[in-house]
Amino acid sequence: MADAIALGPVEALIIAPDRLRALLVAEADMGERIMRALILRRVSLIRGGAGGPVLIGPSNSRGVIRLQGFLTRNGHPHHLLDPASDHDANELIARYSPSPTDWPLVVTADGTVLRNPGESELARAMGMIRAIAKDKVYDVAVVGSGPAGLSTAVYAASEGLSVAVCDARAFGGQAGASARIENYLGFPTGISGLALTARAFNQAQKFGADVMIPMTVKSLDCSRADGVFGLKLEDEEVLRARSIVVASGARYRRPEIENLADFEGRGVWYWASPIEARLCADQEVALVGGGNSAGQAAVFLSGHARKVHMVIRGGGLGASMSRYLIERIEAASNIELVFNTEVIALEGAEDTPLERVRWRSRLSGEDSTAEIRNLFLFVGADPATGWLEGCGVMVDRGGFVVTGAQCRKSEGQPVSALETSVPGVFAVGDVRSGSVKRVGASIGEGAQVVAALHDFLGGAAKPAL
Numbered sequence: 046m047a048d049a050i051a052l053g054p055v056e057a058l059i060i061a062p063d064r065l066r067a068l069l070v071a072e073a074d075m076g077e078r079i080m081r082a083l084i085l086r087r088v089s090l091i092r093g094g095a096g097g098p099v100l101i102g103p104s105n106s107r108g109v110i111r112l113q114g115f116l117t118r119n120g121h122p123h124h125l126l127d128p129a130s131d132h133d134a135n136e137l138i139a140r141y142s143p144s145p146t147d148w149p150l151v152v153t154a155d156g157t158v159l160r161n162p163g164e165s166e167l168a169r170a171m172g173m174i175r176a177i178a179k180d181k182v183y184d185v186a187v188v189g190s191g192p193a194g195l196s197t198a199v200y201a202a203s204e205g206l207s208v209a210v211c212d213a214r215a216f217g218g219q220a221g222a223s224a225r226i227e228n229y230l231g232f233p234t235g236i237s238g239l240a241l242t243a244r245a246f247n248q249a250q251k252f253g254a255d256v257m258i259p260m261t262v263k264s265l266d267c268s269r270a271d272g273v274f275g276l277k278l279e280d281e282e283v284l285r286a287r288s289i290v291v292a293s294g295a296r297y298r299r300p301e302i303e304n305l306a307d308f309e310g311r312g313v314w315y316w317a318s319p320i321e322a323r324l325c326a327d328q329e330v331a332l333v334g335g336g337n338s339a340g341q342a343a344v345f346l347s348g349h350a351r352k353v354h355m356v357i358r359g360g361g362l363g364a365s366m367s368r369y370l371i372e373r374i375e376a377a378s379n380i381e382l383v384f385n386t387e388v389i390a391l392e393g394a395e396d397t398p399l400e401r402v403r404w405r406s407r408l409s410g411e412d413s414t415a416e417i418r419n420l421f422l423f424v425g426a427d428p429a430t431g432w433l434e435g436c437g438v439m440v441d442r443g444g445f446v447v448t449g450a451q452c453r454k455s456e457g458q459p460v461s462a463l464e465t466s467v468p469g470v471f472a473v474g475d476v477r478s479g480s481v482k483r484v485g486a487s488i489g490e491g492a493q494v495v496a497a498l499h500d501f502l503g504g505a506a507k508p509a510l
């Protein structure tokens with residue numbers, strides 16, 4: 046991103062992105078300086094709330110929270126003008142006279158005004174998604190840009206393969222939702238999932254991977270009628286590639302609470318990032334779940350909310366949570382553990398934020414209601430493999446992609462540990478049957494699959510070690 050105002054005569058040198066990338070890779074010292082400058086500048090724009098699109102709307106409205114969440118998770122600076130507190134907002138409102146359904150207004154760097162845009166519309170207006178060249182065939186197309194997909198992209202692109210990456214939502218996947226990852230090698234003080242994966246995202250782009258976000262892959266065509274695989278994208282375009290890496294991870298499970306959908310984005314959250322934490326300042330919140338992700342979120346939220354009610358189906362934490370998190374939860378005076386309990390109802394008037402949460406003891410059957418405006422759900426995840434239906438890729442009973450020897454029937458046929466039942470289609474990370482479900486493991490599999498890709502593609506681009 047570059048915004049500049051010339052105050053005097055200026056000579057501008059325009060360097061095309063691919064030439065800049067080539068320089069970053071070829072000239073290591075200069076590349077490091079440029080990369081560092083670009084990253085630090087972006088961080089300072091994000092911290093200062095300057096640069097990028099201007100969002101105009103009430104800071105606690107559903108649309109503003111949705112777009113801020115999208116921009117923040119994608120590491121994109123933006124500026125919010127709230128009509129309640131910002132004089133400038135009122136001037137812009139008078140100029141564009143929005144109707145009630147137009148909120149929030151978004152003004153992009155080139156002056157385009159969008160009215161309550163979807164994430165894809167906003168991404169296109171900001172240049173985050175570009176049209177795919179019709180005749181382009183990538184060596185590898187990666188579906189998902191969580192740790193596994195990003196790792197695949199970094200290793201494959203750095204070893205000379207042409208790589209496309211699509212993600213439906215944001216880079217980082219589940220790890221992007223982690224307030225602090227403490228068990229990833231090399232970060233003794235921990236690192237937020239967003240910070241870790243933002244580095245990988247920059248690294249993948251530096252090596253030339255084409256990353257498209259948000260871009261949902263709807264289906265995979267394995268017929269290879271024209272010799273290559275086809276990924277059907279949400280905009281009906283087809284991305285063509287000689288090999289596919291399935292890195293679509295897992296999707297949050299939604300517990301069966303009758304009117305859950307009515308409150309999603311209005312008090313029901315599946316993430317606990319600084320955006321949601323800001324909404325909980327000095328309030329009582331409820332959090333459902335007893336695994337590591339729930340534990341991390343509870344500890345993080347306890348630093349912002351007055352009290353965190355941690356609602357857990359089972360009778361203890363030990364079975365599903367790491368020891369270090371249990372100790373932190375026990376040490377936090379404002380986390381209350383509510384064992385053997387399930388949330389059964391959400392209450393609030395139509396079109397207003399959540400007002401109350403009702404839960405029921407599984408032991409006594411007794412109901413309790415609490416004034417809770419923010420409910421966090423961390424109840425596990427299912428594999429995101431719906432888009433693979435009908436293409437012949439074998440999945441196990443839980444829907445996870447089967448790889449390696451167990452998915453090839455014919456005896457003696459050599460098969461890579463990460464290859465699926467369809468030759469040329471590989472799977473890495475949480476989506477893979479039997480995977481370890483850790484950031485470190487996902488990143489390792491991303492590195493590992495690249496050797497198999499080279500073998501499949503003919504070894505032409507195999508690097509000298």
Ligand SMILES: Cc1cc2nc3c(=O)[nH]c(=O)nc-3n(C[C@H](O)[C@H](O)[C@H](O)COP(=O)(O)OP(=O)(O)OC[C@H]3O[C@@H](n4cnc5c(N)ncnc54)[C@H](O)[C@@H]3O)c2cc1C
Pocket residue numbers: 188189190191192193194211212213214215216217218219220221222223224225226227228229260261262263292293294295296337338339341342429432473474475476482483484485487
């Ligand atoms: C809150 C939380 C905290 C965690 N903390 C830790 C921790 O401290 N340490 C640790 O080791 N692990 C932790 N984990 C687990 C870790 O994050 C996961 O193991 C890891 O993210 C898996 O990586 P992945 O790339 O395989 O999949 P994911 O991270 O699930 O990424 C998959 C990506 O694919 C995209 N996608 C899915 N379907 C499609 C489609 N059809 N088209 C396009 N894109 C698609 C998704 O949008 C997503 O971005 C945590 C998980 C959570 C939720």
